[in-house]
Amino acid sequence: MKWYSALAIAGTTQAALRFGCSTVSIQRLDPLVEPGQVPSAHVHQIVGGNAFKPNMTGDIGEQGTCTTCTFTEDFSNYWTAAMYFKHSNGTYKKVPIMQNAALPNGINGGMTVYYTQQDFNSNGNQKITSFKPGFRMTVGNPTIDNSNAAKGRAGLRFVCLTDKNTRFPELPDFPTKPCKGGIMTVHHFPACWDGKNLDSPNHQDHMYSTTKDAFSPAGPCPASHPVRMPQLAYETLWDTAKFANMWPTDGSNPFVLSYGDKQGYGTHADYVFGWKGDSLQRAMDSSCMFQACENGKPLKSQNVAAMNKCTVKSFVNEDIDSWLPRLPGQAM
Incomplete structure (x- = not known):
């Protein structure tokens, strides 16, 4: 079935969502890339619905009972690799x-x-087709290990924060100096869908990215991936400033992603769709923007206390928070 068959006669709208999700779990699980494997290879920072578990199949929007996100109809899961600080004595701290x-x-x-x-920065004026139950994708590749490849992956960037409002410049790798306000990682997902597959073997081929530089409109979708879906993106702010007085004396970058990446070239993120019913499509068909989409206009929302209350159990019994002799899951 081609879900996009009605697009030719559909009108355009101007919806845009921006919302927060508190942490639902931090553990070594990756039900998308390593389904069923407990533990997975490296630690992930996870937000979203409480249906998150080693295997995730079917309509996640019908499986969750709470979510750490602002919108109570969003049981999707969003995750990235965790970040660690490496001390000059060789130990690691999340x-x-x-x-x-x-x-x-x-x-x-x-x-x-x-x-x-x-x-x-703005809504746009295109017809946007929501992701479908069972949809999932990744962006980025942890095996990327060189600067040229990282520079060519638009939308996967780091920002050295002066404060939480800093947005430029965007860097393809870790900042090389202490950042007063911390480090932000940015992950733009591809927004052009082939119209047929909810997933693909590498979790990427069913999608196509036309992302350009930050705050720039994406290019048109190609004929191979003609369906314009929401431009999904994550901003994650890491409180690296608390390690400023432990910065190495040789000036080298002390931060590392949880799979051992010291440059940040392989930064990546995962997504499993879990909006309940037609809630995301209703939002995309509206003209609301950011906070104006809350309180039933058109999406149901919740307060911060309710967001923070939702959690999932840890499936992996290991210490990830102390000063550690090595990264969890990584060899000495």
Whole structure:
């Protein structure tokens, strides 16, 4: 079935979502890339619905009972590799995350999630087709190990924060100096769908990216992937500033992603769709933007206390928070 068959006669709208999700779990699970494997290869920072578990199949929107996201109809899961600080004595400490400046106070870490039509700055005026039950995808590749390849992957960037409102410049790798306000990682997902497959063997081929530089409208979708879906993006703010007085004396970058990446070239993120019913499509068909989409206009929302209350159990019994002799799952 081609879900996009009605697009030719459908009108255009101007919806854009930006909302916070508190942390639902931090553990070594990856039900998308390593389904059923407990533990997975490296630690992930996870937000969203409480249906998150080693195997995730079917309509996730009908399986969750709570969510750490602002919108109570969103049981999707969003995750990235965790970040660690490597001390000069060789031990590692997990870097905590902090809420974005645009979000309500009190959110337990988490990340900022965007569903937009063209960029972070404006709505756009295209017809946007929601993701479907069972849809999933990844962006980025942890095996990328060189600067040229990282520079060519538009939308996967780091920002050295002066404060939480800093957005430029965007870097393809870790900043090389202490950042007063922390480090932000940015993950733009591809927004052009082939119209047929909810997933693909590498979790990427069913989608096509036309992402350009930050705050720039994406290019048109190609004939191979003709369906314009929401431009999904994550902003994650890492509180690296608390390690400023432990910065190596040789000036080298002390931060590392949880799979051992010291440059950040392989930064990546995962997504499993879990909006309940037609809630995301209703939002995309509306003209609301950001906070104006809350309180039933058209999406149901919840307060920060309810967001922070939702959690999932840890399936892996290991210490990930102390000063560690090695990264969890990594050899000495």
